[in-house]
Amino acid sequence: MYKLLLVYKYLLSRRIALASVLSVTLGVATLVVVNAVMTGFATEMRERIRGILSDIVVEGGGIDGFPDVAGHMARIERAVGDKIAAMTPVVETFGLLSIDYMNQTQTIWVKIIGVDPVGKTRVGEFAEHLLYHRGPQPPSFDVPAPLREIERVFLQREGLVPDDWDSPSARLLPPQPVTSPSAVRGGVAPAEHQQQTDGYLDPNPFDDGPETEPAGAAATDAPLDFDHAPADASMGIVVPYLAVAYRDPVTKQDRILLPRGCPVRLVVPGSGKRPRPRFARFVIVDYFKSGMSEYDQTNCYVHIDDLRRLRGMGDRATSIQIKLKDYADAPYVVRTLRQIFPPGLYRIATWEELQGPLLAAVDTERRILTLLLFLIIAVAGFGILAIFSLIVVEKTRDIGILKALGASDAGIQGIFLGYGLALGAVGSAVGTFLGLQIVWNIDRIEHWMSVWTGREIFDRNLYYFDRIPTVVEPQTVALVAFGATMIALLASVWPARRAARLRTVEALRHE
C-alpha cells in the first residue's frame, strides 16, 4: 500500500524525474508519427501497386504469351472459380514511344500493356489512374470525334494529311509525307511501305519462319514510315503521364506537353520466332498517373485487340490477371493454379510476390527506423537510470525510515520499480497522445512548418498525394508504448535494487 502512495507522491513532487521521461515521451511520439506515416505510405503504395497488378497474375510464354486464352481461363474457372471475382487477359511487351514536341522527336522505351478496359477495370484499379477519366463507365480506347479533330490538326501541321481529309480516298491511301523524320532514313519504296503497313494486320504471323521468309527478311525488316498507316485507323493509347508532362520549377505546376488527340508513334516487337518491329500510330486518349513514378514513367495502355493485331499474335495473351473475392485465399489459389499450369512454362504469383523486393525494402526501412528510434528511447532509459540513482541517494534517509517502520527490502525495491513503471507509463501515455495528435493533424502541422521554414517539407506533387497518408496501427502504437514503459522499468531495476540493499542504519545516518 505504502508503495502506491509513495509512487504517487513521488510522481507529483519530483519534477526532475518527469523531465527525465521527457525523452521517452518524445521518442514514443516520434515513433508513433514515423510509424503512422511510413505505414501510410506503404499502404498507399501497396494499394496502388495492387490496383495496377491485380491480386494474382498467371504469366507464361514470354512476350509472345500463350495461346488459347479462353481455354486457360476456363481451366482457372473450373479449378478455383468460386474464389475468383474477375479475371482478364493481358498482353504485355516492351516498345518504343516516339513523340514530337516543338519539332523535336523524342523516343523513350515504354512498357506496352494491352488490356480489355472493361475486364481490367474489374480486376483492379485502372480508371482511377486515368487523368481524364470521369464517371462510372469503364474507360475506353476509342478515339472520340473531338480528339480525331485534334489529331487531324496535328497531322495536317506535319503535312501528313491532305486538306481533303474527309474524302474517302484520303482515308484509304494517305499520301507520301512532304517532310517527315523518317524520310531521312528513307530510300524505301512506297510499295514496300504499303506491304509493311499491311503486315501488322497479318492474320497468321507465326508462319514466318526462315523457310517462308528467306532472303526477303532484310527487305521486310527495313525501316518503315509510321505515317503511312491509314490516318483514321490510329488507335487510342494511354501514355505514361511522366513521359509527357513537365514540371515548372517556379510554379510547381505540371504542364502536359502533348494534349489529348496528339498522335504518337509506337514500335513494338512482333511475335513469332523472329520478332520484327511493328509500327503504328496511336492517338493519346488519356494519361496514366498512378502516383507510382515507376509506373507513371513507363506504363502505356492500349486495347488488347489492337496490340494483338499489331503484333500479329492472334488471341494470345502474356498473362491473365485475377481478382479474388477474398485476398486471404491467395495462397490456396496460387497453389492450386501451380498444379494446373506447369511451373516451367507459367509463373503464378500474387502481386506481393511480384513486387516483393520493393515491398520488402519499405518494410525493412520501417523496421530499421523503428529500431533506431527505440535505441533513442533506450538512451532515454540511461537518463532515467542516472536520475533514479540520484533520487535513491537523495531518498536514502527516507528508505531508512521506511525500513525502520517495517518495510521489507522487496517493498523498497517495489517503490522504485513502481516509480519507474509509473514514469514510463506516464511518459509513454503522453508520448502516444502527442504522437497521435501529430498524426491526426499532420497536414496542418506540415503546412504550418512549411510556412515557418519557408520551404516545402512534403512535396505533394512528388507523390501525388493531396494529403500525407497516415495509418495508425493500434497494435504498433500499443507495442511502442509498452516497449517504452518496459525500458523505463528496466532502467529503474538497478537503482531499485540498490535502494533495497541499503543498510538501514547507514540510511538513517545519511545526511
Next chain:
Amino acid sequence: MSEAALRWQAVPSAPATAAEPLLRAIGLVKSYRQGAWPTRRRSLLRRGLDLLGRLRDGADGIEVPVLLGVDLEVQPGEFLCIVGQSGSGKSTLLHLLGTLDQPDTGEIWFEGRRIDRMPPRARDRLRNEAFGFVFQLYHLLPELTVLENVVLPLYVRYGLLQYWRYRRVWYQHARVLLERVGLEHRLHHKPRQLSGGEMQRAAIARALIADPTLLFADEPTGNLDPATGLEILELLLALNREQGLTVIMVTHDRELAALADRRLRLHAGRLVPEPDGPQLGVASPAQPTG
C-alpha cells in the same frame, strides 16, 4: 536499583525464569569497519577494491570497536534512559536492540524470543508491530502530510484491500493520537511547515499508531530547545505512566535523564549504572570507571 544492576551484570546465559524481562541483551559486541560500503551485500567491484586495499594496507580496513559486550535487561513498563558521550555508541546500541542492525556477537531476546538472528521478513514485521522509533531528526517523510506520516506504519503493514476497508478507522486513530500529542491543528501540513517540536510530536504519534510494546527514542530532544525538549520528554513520560509503554531513551542531557526510572551510562563500550539524581549537576565531569 543496584540489586537489579548487579543482576544484569551477572547475567546467566539462559533466559531468566523469574520476572521475565521484556528485552534482554547478552554480551553485545559491535564494531564498524571504517569506510564500509553502505549496502549490505557488497558488489563484486567493491570486493575487488577491498582486496586491493587489503593488499596495500596489509589489514582488513580499520576496525572501530563500538560496543564491547553490552548486557541489558528491560522490564515491562520501564522508562530506561541511556546516557553517554557523543560517539559512545548509544545509537548503535539502540539500533541493535531495535533489530535495525545486527551485533557481531551476543544475543537479544524480546518477549522470550531471540530476535537478533531472525529472518529479515520476521524482523521487519517485529519492528512494524512491536517497536516504535523516535529519532533525533524526526525522520518524517517530506512528501507526506502529518496525518499520512502518522498512518505510515499501518500503510506498511497492510495491503491495498485493507487500506480501502479500514482507512477511516486508521485516520480516526491517527487523529486521536495527534490530538494526544497536541497536533490536531496540523493534520494536513507537510513536515517542513512544522517546527522542530511539532515534527517530533508527529514522529511520536507515528511511533504509537501501531500500538507498540517498546518505544525506542534516540535523542528525541537533541535538536530542540530546552523548553520544547522538556515538553517532549514529559509527553513520553506521560505515555509511560498512563499506558505502561516501555521506553528506552537515549540522551546526553542529564537533566532530562534524571526524570527516567533508571539510567545507564554507555562508557567504553559497556553499560554501567548512572548515579541517581540531578544532585550531581550538569557541570560534574565525574564519570564512573567502566
